[in-house]
Amino acid sequence: MRILIFIGFVFVSCCSYSQTAPLKYWVQFTDKDNSPYSISNPSEYLSESAISLRMKNGIAIDQTDLPVNPFYIEALSSLEGVLIKHSSKWFNAVTIQLVDSSYLETVLPLISALDNVWQVKSVQTVIDEKLVIKHTVTEKSSSESISTIYGPSYAQIAIHNGHLLHEIGLRGNGIKVGVFDSGFSGVNYLGAFSKLRDEDRLKFQYDVVDDDNSVLNGGNHGKSVLSIMTAFMPDSIIGSAPEADYYLFRTEDGSSEHVTEEDNWVRAAEMADSIGIQVVNSSLGYTTFELEENNHSYEDMDGNTTRISQAADIAASKGMLIVNSAGNSGDDSWYYIGAPADADSILAVGAVSDKGEYAWFSSRGPSFDGDVKPNVCGVGYQTVYADLTEGIKRGNGTSFSSPVIAGLAACLWQAFPEKSNMEIIRAIESSSHLINAPNDSLGYGIPDFFKAYESLSDHKNFSDSGILIYPNPFYECLTILVGNSEVNGLKLYDTSAKLVYETSWLVIGDNAAALALSDELAHLSPGTYYLNFLNDSSILKSEKIIKLSN
Structure with a gap:
């Protein structure tokens, strides 16, 4: 009998909950007065990375960065039937949820009467449950093959020449x-x-x-x-x-x-x-x-x-x-x-x-x-x-x-x-x-x-010479992109004209060739070097590069 009563209680509770779905409201405050947070101490609410990003871009830390006054939030959460979902420092507001519609007439007037509350707006109401599909996607299996590492995804990257960024080491690292x-x-x-x-x-x-x-x-x-x-x-x-x-x-x-x-x-x-x-x-x-x-x-x-x-x-x-x-x-x-x-x-x-x-x-x-x-x-x-x-x-x-x-x-x-x-x-x-x-x-x-x-x-000369060196100066890895079909080799010299590296390759048609040098240059001391781009024995272009010390 006790088990049956317990099951019946759970069943009734679940039904009651589904009929009185939670209601959510946006509560916006008038100010951030008497806050424990201050603009002069941003590390209390911004990460080191965030502060660094602001400093790099010359973006000032201001009132919108201060969290919502915790005392204002506490005043709301102390009201019976109110749950705090999350807050917004930019809008100086919180989203609250009423646990039951019976609190509509009793709690909302109390919230509106609080000294620091500016406005209260409904953002969700009781409705019948239904599934809303917001993104219609047409799908089909793909079995096609493209002879690149990208496979069928190549076209969606290449249309933007994104693969060229990837080839010179720019992959979002x-x-x-x-x-x-x-x-x-x-x-x-x-x-x-x-x-x-x-x-x-x-x-x-x-x-x-x-x-x-x-x-x-x-x-x-x-x-x-x-x-x-x-x-x-x-x-x-x-x-x-x-x-x-x-x-x-x-x-x-x-x-x-x-x-x-x-x-x-x-x-x-x-x-x-x-x-x-x-x-x-x-x-x-x-x-x-x-x-x-x-x-x-x-x-x-x-x-x-x-x-x-x-x-x-x-x-x-x-x-x-x-x-x-x-x-x-x-x-x-x-x-x-x-x-x-x-x-x-x-x-x-x-x-x-x-x-x-x-x-x-x-x-x-x-x-x-x-x-x-x-x-x-x-x-x-x-x-x-x-x-x-x-x-x-x-x-x-x-x-x-x-x-x-x-x-x-x-x-x-x-x-x-x-x-x-x-x-x-x-x-x-x-x-x-x-x-x-x-x-x-x-x-x-x-x-x-x-x-x-x-x-x-400012590497606009790539379209003219078909040669791009990145990064320069470099620490460990130097990437060279060549779109000039006349180039078939390169030689690297130090300031004493000593040959320290050489290689050859072939650029076919309009396709750019990329060369990433890391282990090949690991033995080099920090300093200045000269990179010659060759057509057989003829020098087509010479570039000064600098290796930095780690």
Whole structure:
């Protein structure tokens, strides 16, 4: 009898809970007065990496960096029936959850009456449970083979000349990349991520939705997106930034569509800022919701109206490079980009095929205030990604074009750590094929990341001489890229004209040859050397290089 009563109690409790789903509210405060935190002591709330990034870019630490006053949060949490979900330092607010709708009439007036509360807004209401699919992806198995290490993924990298960045050692090494998405199921065991795990480059994960430290729940859309950036399966797929460090955030609740997911995004962005993350890929976008009163309109897509777009611009002002999918509404009634793709200081990415053709579903610009949107485009039609069967598939969506661009942006930034996020964005836009004639479908067009690299490094002579040496000066490894078909060898001399290294190779047609020298130069002492590029015995070009001491 006791067992039956217990079972009956559990059954009734579960039914009651499903009928009174939690309600969430955004509570914004008036100030940060009397806070235990101060601008003069940022190490209490920003990591060393974050502070270093600010100093490098000349970005001041200000009031928006201070956490929400903990005494204000304590006053809320002390109220019966109130759970604190998370806080936003940028907006000086918290998201709360009422444990039951019976507290609506009693607790909300108490919250509004608190001295330091400015406003209270509903961000989620009671609804019938239903599954909302926010990203429609067309998939098909791929069995094709391409005779490069990239396999079928070659085209989505090569259309941007991203493979040339990889060849000269720019693979995102040392760059902190945040990924905001839904679940990342499979990242912990799939072979596509073995290199990521083995090299300890999966640095951090946090589930904002469930408030825990595992992002493996909530589906595998995030896994697919991440694989486009970091997968390493030779002859199948190589990611756009296969050697970057990754920080995963689950901000999307795939079971519903509420404006609270924008607040989850804000929370993740603030955490990313505190950690010192440099590049964020967000394959997410928001337009309409299950509660119609929270719906956005095209007029809201002005970069300044929605909270998520405001947060994206704040993140950019803190030095982060935010890359966001434009949206998949180009062929439906919404038509335009969503939020936060409308933010004016980020890269919104539309979709093309690997032949450079506009993908019909890719959301269009401009933003409501007239900014060019999308900013650029990447391959989002039949994009190759890793699936849950240890193989690869192809899918459609700006969710997939965005990580291609975000990863290559990380590779580009690796070469120029002294550049700001906005300088990297401008270089990417300026390298795109429609820079002088942007349109509402492709924005500035398809970026050429090697062209962006050349423009930032002042190696414009590569297009004339067909020779690029990187880095110079160097410590251990020197990479040489040759696109001049006349070059068939090189010789390296020290200042006494002693030959210390020589080799030969053949450049065929328009294909560039890359040579990475490390062990070959290990015996050399620090100092100045002269590198001669030869056609048989004739010197075509001579370059001074400098080896530095470790």
